[in-house]
Amino acid sequence: MxxxxxxxxxxxxxxxxxxxxxxIQTFRDHGGLWEHYRVEDVATPEAWKRDPELVTQFYNQRRKQIIETSxxxxxxxxxxxxxxxxxxxxxxxxxxxxxxxxxxxxxxxxGNIRFSKSSGPNQEHTYYPIQGWELKAEDRCPEGYRLRPHVVWFGEQxxxxxxxxxxxxxxxxxxxxxxxxxxxxxxxxxxxxxxxxxxxxxxxxxxxxxxxxxxxxxxxxxxxxxxxxxxxxxx
Ligand SMILES: NC(=O)c1ccc[n+]([C@@H]2O[C@H](COP(=O)([O-])OP(=O)(O)OC[C@H]3O[C@@H](n4cnc5c(N)ncnc54)[C@H](O)[C@@H]3O)[C@@H](O)[C@H]2O)c1
CATH class of the missing domain: 3.40.50.1220 (TPP-binding domain)
Structure with a gap:
C-alpha cells in the first residue's frame, strides 16, 4: 500500500x-495546423459571425481526425x-x-471538441454531446439557436x-x-x-x-x- x-x-x-x-498536429511547430489556416478565419467569435459554415467545417474535420486517432x-x-x-x-x-x-x-x-454549445445568449455552460464527427447547420439548441463547437476561441473568456x-x-x-x-x-x-x-x-x-x-x-x-x-x- x-x-x-x-x-x-x-x-x-x-x-x-x-x-x-x-x-494530431500541434499549433505552432513547423508543419503545425495553423500553417494552413489563419486563426482569424476559423477560431474567433468574429469568424463564427462572418462564416459559421466555414468554422463548423473546420472543427468537423478536426473532430473526424480526433475520433480516428488513438x-x-x-x-x-x-x-x-x-x-x-x-x-x-x-x-x-x-x-x-x-x-x-x-x-x-x-x-x-x-473546451472539448466532442461537445457543442448554443451560440445564443446566456447558455455558456450547457454542453451537448456530438454523435459522430459532424455538427450540422440544422443542429440547434432547445431555444432554436445554432449549435457551435464547445471550444474556447481566441478573444473569448x-x-x-x-x-x-x-x-x-x-x-x-x-x-x-x-x-x-x-x-x-x-x-x-x-x-x-x-x-x-x-x-x-x-x-x-x-x-x-x-x-x-x-x-x-x-x-x-x-x-x-x-x-x-x-x-x-x-x-
Ligand atoms: N490536440 C489538440 O486538441 C490540439 C492540437 C493543436 C492545438 N491545440 C490547441 O491550441 C493551443 C496551442 O497551445 P499549446 O501550447 O498547447 O501548443 P503549441 O503548438 O503552441 O506548442 C506545442 C508544444 O509541443 C511540443 N511538442 C511537439 N511535439 C511534441 C511531442 N511529441 N511530445 C511533447 N511535446 C511536443 C513543442 O515543442 C511545443 O512546445 C492550445 O489551446 C492547444 O490545446 C489543441
Missing amino acids: FLSELMQKIVVFSGAGMSAESG PNEAHLLIQRLESRYDVTVITQNIDDLHERVGSQKVLHLH VPMLEAAATIIAQADQLIIIGTSLRVYPAAALIHEVSKHSAVYLIDPNANEMNLPFGVQAIKETAVGGMSLLYKQLTS
Whole structure:
C-alpha cells in the first residue's frame, strides 16, 4: 500500500504536444495546423459571425481526425499514475484522448471538441454531446439557436481558469507536457504552483524555452519523457 503517495496530488498540465504522437498536429511547430489556416478565419467569435459554415467545417474535420486517432502511451502512463497518486489533468487540448484512457479527473481549459454549445445568449455552460464527427447547420439548441463547437476561441473568456489555478496551487507535483507556454491566459497558470511543489516540463524543445527557476526540464517527447518520469514516480 502506498498511502503517503495516495495523498499526494499530481497535476498534469498538457498541451498540443501531448497528442502529437497520436498524430494530431500541434499549433505552432513547423508543419503545425495553423500553417494552413489563419486563426482569424476559423477560431474567433468574429469568424463564427462572418462564416459559421466555414468554422463548423473546420472543427468537423478536426473532430473526424480526433475520433480516428488513438491515445498514446503517455496518456496511458498518466492514467496509470492514478493507482499511486491523486491525479488531475488540466489540458489545453480540445481532444478527448485523456478521457479515452480512463483518466478520472480531466479539466478542459479550452473546451472539448466532442461537445457543442448554443451560440445564443446566456447558455455558456450547457454542453451537448456530438454523435459522430459532424455538427450540422440544422443542429440547434432547445431555444432554436445554432449549435457551435464547445471550444474556447481566441478573444473569448476562459471559464475554467480560476478552477484550474486552484488545482495547480494545491499540487505536490506538477508535470507540464507538450506546451509552448505561449497561449495566454493558460500559460500563466504554471506560476500558481506552490514553491514546495516539484515541477517537471516534458518537451523536445524544453531547453529553448524560457523556464522559471526550479523547473526540471526533460527534453523528450511526451511518450519518452513520461516513460522516464513514470519509472521515477513509481519506483
Ligand atoms: N490536440 C489538440 O486538441 C490540439 C492540437 C493543436 C492545438 N491545440 C490547441 O491550441 C493551443 C496551442 O497551445 P499549446 O501550447 O498547447 O501548443 P503549441 O503548438 O503552441 O506548442 C506545442 C508544444 O509541443 C511540443 N511538442 C511537439 N511535439 C511534441 C511531442 N511529441 N511530445 C511533447 N511535446 C511536443 C513543442 O515543442 C511545443 O512546445 C492550445 O489551446 C492547444 O490545446 C489543441
